[in-house]
Amino acid sequence: MLSKSQARVFFLGGTIVTFAIFLGLSWNSLSREVPKRTHEKNLTAQVIRGKVLWEKNNCMGCHTILGEGAYYAPELTKVFERRGEGYMNAVLTSKIPWQPRGRKMVAYGFSTTDAADLIAFFKWIGEIDLNGFPPKPEFKK
């Protein structure tokens, strides 16, 4: 029967081994995969300014991006492809709450430069290789 000291070895050994594998895999992903898959060369100052705005206004508190965030408003990973620049600019600069089908968005009333920064951010996000996410609807005519 298992003794307490064997159980301790199982705990400590298992933890150390899996954590070492985790660190190795993480290192590989971050140093080799991320720069390529996210096209880090396209990560311009404008895109980064867009990310700052994204976080400063907690857009993730309603929307998802890369599938992460809240479920109150649409997924925005492919929003650039889906809506295009003009539509996005109109939403972002609107001074009254944008409310498609009655659900309100905060009226941020961004300046056109801020809106352009956010659009650049979404464009960059949309180009990341996400292993096929978001899935293409199967039954859409």
Next chain:
Amino acid sequence: MKYKSQKVAYWFFALSMLLLVLQIVYGFIMGFAHMGFDGLHSIIPFNTARAVHINLLVVWLLSGFMGAAYYIIPEEAEIELVNVKLAYIQLITLALVGVTAIVGFHFNIWEGRKFLEIPRQLDWLVVVNVLTFLGIILTTLFKGKKRTTTSLVLTMGLVFAALLYLPGMIWFDNQTMDSFFRWWVVHLWVEGVWELIMGGILAFLLIKITGVDREVIEKWLYVIVGLTFISGILGTGHHYYYIGVGKVWLIVGGIFSALEPLAFLGMALFAIAMYRKGEKKHPNKIALNWTLGTAIVSFVGAGLLGLAHTLPQVNMYTHGTLVTAMHGHLAFWGAYGMIVLAFISYAMPNLTGRKLYDSNRGILAFWLSNIGMLGMTVAFGVAGVAQVYLERKVGIEFGEVQKEIQVHFFILVICATLFTTGISLFIYEFIKYGRPSDEALIVAADTNTTN
């Protein structure tokens, strides 16, 4: 209780209860908004309510864990806490930082990263606060007469939780990197080191309530936390499927996160087995309910419902939908909400000297809150599955789908009302116990039989 300094735990529990009430209020705001009643939009928009809801969750649970640690460590180490005054200061600063952060959320002051919304400047105060807490716990443990496995596992969980807060404080230009390290905090907390905290508290409760030999309980505690880390650390991979890292995580994350329920299953079987093995009939039935309840509901909520959408083939469709909210609610409730309530139920009679543990109200609180939360989980699940099919399979536009699933939020709000009734009864009991009293101190000799 055996040591005067354990009384500080009461105030952490009181803070915990207060924040839980606020969390529920903001939950209702979101539930109504989903139904289309967003009258508060101009004052409390959804993203504010959401940030408040999830940050209050983290803070009330942490406050509960801290209170439990301040109660457990003196008893396990057989010594008074080294600095009680500092523990009270730590409590007050924790409350102040929490309240400041939450007020800030109403004025667009935050860092919009899910679960880590507290702005960077306040993060540093959190760090100082947690270091103070750990300082008190570690020094007490170090000076104590005994260092039991239970206290070591609990302390290890608390120390790792503090360390893992740090990767969330680094700025990344790249959203993928940002997300990658955000999960080092969020995932490795809730599916890693918090389970150590939960396991430590659970072991302590089982030792006290069932009277089963400490050596047996602590041996299985090692096995369970071992399973937790072996599956949970590499299980982080289930957050890396679709964020811009390689395909290796689909395999690693898929396999190891499918193993994650084992740790929770172990926990449930362990609690039930110890209960049946125990010969001692502890009179605190309410604490027993919550203790067995947390072990079982965590298996269902965190284990099974997690498994339900953890495989990459499924997660491709459910990622970023209400299915996540379904799993999230029962998992947090079962694993962490209930363990805190279990501990409070156990500790209150000992802290105050009032033995109110066979009240019907207490039992009713347990059942109403659990049934309410299960109902909410079902409502989220139905809404989530409908959303997945309509939006991701059929390709109907987001807003159209939201209109279709509004009705499920009506059910959600009804179940949430049931849940809230249960929690209100729990808090009513908490208040009825009154303040902790030195008269509740038990002379060391007969503690084994009465405590």
